[in-house]
Amino acid sequence: MKRFMSNMLSLFLACLGFALIAGGLMGFKLGTDQHRAIITYGFLVGNWCMLACAVLFPFAADTEYRKIKRRLLLLLSLLCILYFIYFGVMWTLLGETGMKISVTVLFILLGIAVLFVTIVDYFMGKEAYRPMATEFLSQLPYAYYRYRT
Amino acid sequence: MDYDVIVIGAGSGGLSAGGVLASQGLKTLIIEKSNNAGGCASSFTANGYQFDVGACIIEVPWVHDWFYERIGRRREDYVKFIENDPLYELVDTTDGNRYLMPASFEGVAELISRCSPRDAESFLKFCRKQGSIMDRFSEVMMQTPQGRISDMIKLFVKYPRILGSMKYIMSPYSKLMEDLFEHPFTRRLLGTPAVIGGLPPSLQSGFMFWQCYAEHEGMYYPEGGMGAVPRGMATAFREFSGELMLESEVKRVLVEKGRARGVVLTDGTVIASKAVVSNANSKTLYERMIGEPDVPKAVIKGLNSYGFSPSCAVGYLGLDCELDLRAQHMMVLADSRLLELFWSKMFDEGIAPGESVGLISSPTYVDPALAPEGHSVLTFITMAPRHLKGLRWNDIKWDYLEKGINMVDSFYIPGIKDHITFKTIATPEDFEKRINLLNGSIYAYSMSIMSQMLFRPGNRSRCIRGLYLCGASTHMGSVPGAVASGIMTADLALNEFGKAA
Numbered sequence: 339m340k341r342f343m344s345n346m347l348s349l350f351l352a353c354l355g356f357a358l359i360a361g362g363l364m365g366f367k368l369g370t371d372q373h374r375a376i377i378t379y380g381f382l383v384g385n386w387c388m389l390a391c392a393v394l395f396p397f398a399a400d401t402e403y404r405k406i407k408r409r410l411l412l413l414l415s416l417l418c419i420l421y422f423i424y425f426g427v428m429w430t431l432l433g434e435t436g437m438k439i440s441v442t443v444l445f446i447l448l449g450i451a452v453l454f455v456t457i458v459d460y461f462m463g464k465e466a467y468r469p470m471a472t473e474f475l476s477q478l479p480y481a482y483y484r485y486r487t
Numbered sequence: 488m489d490y491d492v493i494v495i496g497a498g499s500g501g502l503s504a505g506g507v508l509a510s511q512g513l514k515t516l517i518i519e520k521s522n523n524a525g526g527c528a529s530s531f532t533a534n535g536y537q538f539d540v541g542a543c544i545i546e547v548p549w550v551h552d553w554f555y556e557r558i559g560r561r562r563e564d565y566v567k568f569i570e571n572d573p574l575y576e577l578v579d580t581t582d583g584n585r586y587l588m589p590a591s592f593e594g595v596a597e598l599i600s601r602c603s604p605r606d607a608e609s610f611l612k613f614c615r616k617q618g619s620i621m622d623r624f625s626e627v628m629m630q631t632p633q634g635r636i637s638d639m640i641k642l643f644v645k646y647p648r649i650l651g652s653m654k655y656i657m658s659p660y661s662k663l664m665e666d667l668f669e670h671p672f673t674r675r676l677l678g679t680p681a682v683i684g685g686l687p688p689s690l691q692s693g694f695m696f697w698q699c700y701a702e703h704e705g706m707y708y709p710e711g712g713m714g715a716v717p718r719g720m721a722t723a724f725r726e727f728s729g730e731l732m733l734e735s736e737v738k739r740v741l742v743e744k745g746r747a748r749g750v751v752l753t754d755g756t757v758i759a760s761k762a763v764v765s766n767a768n769s770k771t772l773y774e775r776m777i778g779e780p781d782v783p784k785a786v787i788k789g790l791n792s793y794g795f796s797p798s799c800a801v802g803y804l805g806l807d808c809e810l811d812l813r814a815q816h817m818m819v820l821a822d823s824r825l826l827e828l829f830w831s832k833m834f835d836e837g838i839a840p841g842e843s844v845g846l847i848s849s850p851t852y853v854d855p856a857l858a859p860e861g862h863s864v865l866t867f868i869t870m871a872p873r874h875l876k877g878l879r880w881n882d883i884k885w886d887y888l889e890k891g892i893n894m895v896d897s898f899y900i901p902g903i904k905d906h907i908t909f910k911t912i913a914t915p916e917d918f919e920k921r922i923n924l925l926n927g928s929i930y931a932y933s934m935s936i937m938s939q940m941l942f943r944p945g946n947r948s949r950c951i952r953g954l955y956l957c958g959a960s961t962h963m964g965s966v967p968g969a970v971a972s973g974i975m976t977a978d979l980a981l982n983e984f985g986k987a988a
Contacts, residue, residue: 389932421502466659467658470936478937480937482789483940484792484937486783486785486949487786487789
């Protein structure tokens with residue numbers, strides 16, 4: 339059951355990530371009303387889903403990983419709120435082109451972040467992969483510097 | 488200019504780079520700090536016994552053949568390899584039972600089938616399906632520099648089939664063992680390569696399982712001891728008018744306007760060259776031999792971020808008897824949880840393992856000429872932390888040697904204590920001082936995925952023109968990896984001289 343729920347969450351996050359990227363890619367072609375619609379659905383609904391996941395899904399994880407899983411989901415939820423505030427403020431300030439650029443860039447970035455969290459969650463959620471995934475993530479910030487060597 | 492190329496260090500990488508460069512007509516000088524070439528893969532003589540300093544197995548022998556082919560020679564004319572069959576004898580920590588590891592896959596499968604026919608079938612299936620893919624990928628990896636993103640793309644374009652094996656590469660070794668095999672014995676039997684590969688089973692990539700396949704391609708020992716390998720390479724190097732300067736230490740690499748121009752020795756001698764190849768650890772090279780401002784801060788930060796691979800202590804014994812052994816090498820067969828525990832104690836807590844012995848090698852089993860008649864040579868290798876918690880190696884090394892001898896005597900080869908005529912030990916600290924193994928680490932930097940390929944120092948320096956790097960700190964894979972890195976580095980340097988590889 340735990341494994342099933344964990345896989346369902348990964349599937350949900352992956353779908354959300356791809357949907358956000360797709361929304362971003364289409365962003366340049368959409369009109370103002372459509373922008374408002376995808377912003378509302380993308381962030382407000384996305385945020386509620388994320389909060390619901392943060393409450394429900396950590397129970398599908400083992401004790402060691404439960405806290406991390408909740409924090410990851412709350413972090414994504416917070417990101418959604420920040421995006422929503424940004425667009426709320428910019429709604430009236432940005433012209434149509436500005437909005438198009440904002441939607442395209444920010445949706446794609448958020449989509450990538452969600453996909454990254456999906457991958458991290460998928461591997462960290464499995465006990466056998468956790469030491470390797472932790473090691474990998476702890477060294478990830480040095481990737482650029484190591485490439486320079 | 489005094490030389491076309493100066494090579495710093497006569498380890499396996501430096502000798503192969505120097506050999507290829509000299510064979511292409513470049514005036515090449517190799518400078519070595521110690522009094523003989525080979526580094527980890529060298530030998531020393533004491534009381535009439537010849538000991539291997541560290542490395543005592545030749546695996547992936549085609550790399551050595553490749554080196555000699557590249558310089559237009561035949562390996563057999565310089566060094567002969569004796570095949571190990573059986574590969575080694577395994578001693579089970581749980582019940583003391585002993586098993587001979589056969590050289591053939593079928594033999595291994597037969598050994599496994601005594602406990603679990605299903606595991607035997609899994610092993611054969613893996614070897615048939617994945618073994619050849621991993622083997623070919625390893626070959627491509629050994630022959631392709633991995634310093635740039637374009638190199639990586641080339642690597643996968645050269646061998647796209649590897650993408651189908653990514654699930655094994657990305658899987659932890661311990662998980663792969665659990666997925667493939669059901670019986671604890673099989674997991675113990677095939678679990679050791681994880682640690683030999685330089686990481687505990689939970690952190691090691693499943694790619695190391697390729698080792699189980701690769702060793703059945705053949706394990707060898709050079710006639711005349713491990714030192715015969717660098718001796719052969721040095722002989723070939725000299726035949727192309729290459730110069731080998733022993734007992735000379737490079738203090739600094741001369742850099743002018745972002746380009747390597749030669750070296751300064753510790754005695755103040757300045758030797759100019761058009762290019763410099765370094766077989767020294769890249770951290771030593773960039774931090775001590777060059778330093779800021781020629782080396783950017785980002786590079787220093789990158790170098791400081793690397794973890795180190797494990798370090799070892801080696802006990803060397805001369806015996807006044809012929810040993811009754813069934814194989815040249817003996818290894819411990821341990822449960823992965825035990826291996827994890829040992830690893831954590833040693834490298835996280837800095838506790839010397841005491842009675843643990845990982846690998847025992849008796850080269851006189853295959854080459855009796857390495858000891859006086861009727862005598863034998865035996866070395867035992869234990870993984871050991873470079874920095875001990877609250878202790879210094881110099882204070883405990885002899886006690887540590889005695890514990891190791893007791894372990895060998897009571898668990899592996901009973902009765903040898905009464906036949907010891909010579910004994911000595913080299914600790915990780917000794918390896919650091921004598922052969923410049925930074926932190927005493929046998930494979931330089933950590934073997935984790937984030938310290939490999941793009942994320943390991945490049946064979947062509949990314950910040951100084953005319954500077955090339957080879958050896959373990961640039962390329963994974965022990966002695967064969969170092970030899971291969973030398974050849975690739977030489978190829979990159981040859982491009983600079985307008986000579987096609």
